[in-house]
């Protein structure tokens with residue numbers, strides 16, 4: 214039984230569970246939603262806050278990306294995406310918390326959304342929102358550089374849920390000129406390159422997801 218992820222292609226929060234499925238070797242399908250569909254009754258039945266992603270696995274429906282990632286890691290065989298060593302696991306959890314509390318509102322919802330997504334739909338970016346988000350974006354980068362601390366991945370030598378959660382937001386940031394500038398010379402650049410070299414990231418880019426939808430028979 215494959216996992217269905219309901220979500221908007223290109224959303225970093227949607228990409229994370231798709232990449233986790235790839236890392237685990239779990240079959241998945243993206244049930245693509247457009248932005249207005251997230252507030253339609255069918256989706257609100259899955260996710261009362263009208264956001265994405267929502268997971269469907271048989272009769273089990275789950276929302277909140279952290280919970281979805283942990284479910285995928287625990288419910289399936291495949292490489293463990295959570296370290297067993299307590300301090301490494303704590304670093305993983307810390308990075309996940311940083312993404313939800315600080316990266317999402319500044320880097321994703323303000324800089325990348327305004328600079329990358331709005332122009333795709335012919336909408337002007339909110340320059341004030343971008344400028345206002347820059348200090349917090351810098352703090353996020355410094356904080357995650359400290360978590361990375363010279364390791365290949367955020368919690369150690371191997372990919373964990375922290376990388377799968379954070380990576381899509383930083384890949385999104387790198388698409389904005391301000392973001393590429395913020396990341397230039399940061400150890401996060403190498404970390405992101407390591408993630409982008411993985412099949413789990415290559416198979417879940419916005420371009421690949423959109424192309425797959427276009428190729429689907431009507």
Ligand SMILES: N[C@@H](CCC(=O)N[C@@H](CS)C(=O)NCC(=O)O)C(=O)O
Nearest residue numbers: 224225226263264265266277278279
């Ligand atoms: N706390 C949620 C956040 C999910 C979230 O904010 N997703 C964005 C897309 S990246 C969304 O659904 N935005 C649509 C909206 O806010 O209406 C999670 O972890 O899943």
